[in-house]
Amino acid sequence: MTADRHRPGYVRRRVGRALLAYGVALLAGAAVLAVWWLTR
Secondary structure (H helix, E strand, O other), rough: OOHHOOOOHHHHHHHHHHHHHHHHHHHHHHHHHHHHHHHO
16 A cells, blocks of 8 residues: 555645545535524
8 A cells, every 4th residue: 555655646636635625624614604694
């Protein structure tokens, strides 16, 4: 599994996936906040 790290594009794919997860979490948080704000 360590050989997989040295393949080109590995780091970029990992960073991209992390950014995607962060964006999804941010959108989910914003949606929850909006719903709470509108229904309070």
